[in-house]
Amino acid sequence: MRCKQCKEKAVLFMPAHRLALCKGHYPSWFRKQVQRAIDRFRMIRPGERVLVAVSGGKDSGALWHALHHLGYETEGLYMHLGIRIEGYSDQSYEAVCRLAEKLGRPLHVVDFQEELGMGIDEVRGATNRPPCSACGLSKRYHMNQAARRLGFSVIATGHNLDDEAVTLLNNVLAWNTEFMVRQAPVLPEDEGFVRKVKPLIFLEEKQTTVYALVEGVPFERDECPFSVGSTNLHLKDVMYRLEAHSPGTKRRFVEGFFQWRAQWLDKALKTKPDLRACAVCGYPTTAEVCAYCRLKAQIQRHLTIVS
Ligand code: Q46
Numbered sequence: 001m002r003c004k005q006c007k008e009k010a011v012l013f014m015p016a017h018r019l020a021l022c023k024g025h026y027p028s029w030f031r032k033q034v035q036r037a038i039d040r041f042r043m044i045r046p047g048e049r050v051l052v053a054v055s056g057g058k059d060s061g062a063l064w065h066a067l068h069h070l071g072y073e074t075e076g077l078y079m080h081l082g083i084r085i086e087g088y089s090d091q092s093y094e095a096v097c098r099l100a101e102k103l104g105r106p107l108h109v110v111d112f113q114e115e116l117g118m119g120i121d122e123v124r125g126a127t128n129r130p131p132c133s134a135c136g137l138s139k140r141y142h143m144n145q146a147a148r149r150l151g152f153s154v155i156a157t158g159h160n161l162d163d164e165a166v167t168l169l170n171n172v173l174a175w176n177t178e179f180m181v182r183q184a185p186v187l188p189e190d191e192g193f194v195r196k197v198k199p200l201i202f203l204e205e206k207q208t209t210v211y212a213l214v215e216g217v218p219f220e221r222d223e224c225p226f227s228v229g230s231t232n233l234h235l236k237d238v239m240y241r242l243e244a245h246s247p248g249t250k251r252r253f254v255e256g257f258f259q260w261r262a263q264w265l266d267k268a269l270k271t272k273p274d275l276r277a278c279a280v281c282g283y284p285t286t287a288e289v290c291a292y293c294r295l296k297a298q299i300q301r302h303l304t305i306v307s
Pocket residue numbers: 120131132133135136224225226227
């Protein structure tokens with residue numbers, strides 16, 4: 001396959017776009033898609049500093065690299081989850097440090113071992129809670145709190161089109177409408193919550209991988225050990241087959257949802273629950289004490305019993 005622009009050997013053919021590009025022309029096309037999503041959904045305001053949540057994986061790495069090269073003033077935020085299985089967290093951290101160095105940008109770190117008193121791989125033993133549920137809750141919490149502490153008004157995450165399509169399919173299969181309301185390219189700022197944006201929303205996983213490889217973005221190739229065998233991986237496979245059969249399916253699915261969602265969002269927002277400040281840490285919550293503080297208290301009780 002040859003590049004559409006210069007006839008050199010293509011690094012990637014994108015059936016949904018009917019487009020093949022070489023390694024010289026691909027990165028600028030990719031960044032243009034990122035910029036397009038930012039403009040279309042008004043994700044970032046002019047001159048706004050952006051905190052990029054980086055996990056050490058290819059998507060968030062590609063995102064930080066692309067935003068930096070698009071001229072945004074970025075800083076990285078890494079959550080050290082303390083997952084020791086196969087040295088996962090340490091290796092991811094190393095990849096993120098190399099990227100921060102390559103870009104010459106500051107990196108902030110939240111250490112779960114320090115914050116929670118244990119790594120995510122120990123949480124089930126202490127609380128009976130599945131690791132991904134404790135992990136997701138704690139990541140959302142610390143992402144918001146770190147952004148506020150560091151004076152950022154926007155956080156960018158590396159969710160790509162595949163993630164979005166799989167999450168949507170999962171939510172549709174369970175008719176989880178509450179989660180669907182919160183699934184959007186932009187989650188606007190709200191009492192105590194910083195705006196969250198997904199500039200890779202219309203880029204496929206394959207496209208972010210090729211970008212990371214072509215641009216020499218350091219990333220950890222191994223997935224989190226807890227993602228193995230998850231429902232999401234099965235759904236990813238289903239999506240992959242649908243896409244192979246009919247290119248553009250993922251995009252139509254997600255794009256159509258966003259359009260539909262925009263129509264009934266007003267209604268959904270009217271029934272928004274009343275938020276108040278957590279009695280322990282001040283985080284916005286519907287209960288007296290937020291879910292993160294309850295998780296932390298459970299871990300503390302466990303640690304007191306075993307010590
Ligand atoms: S939630 Fe679960 Fe991920 Fe946390 S424990 Fe790993 S797989 S990292 S997105």
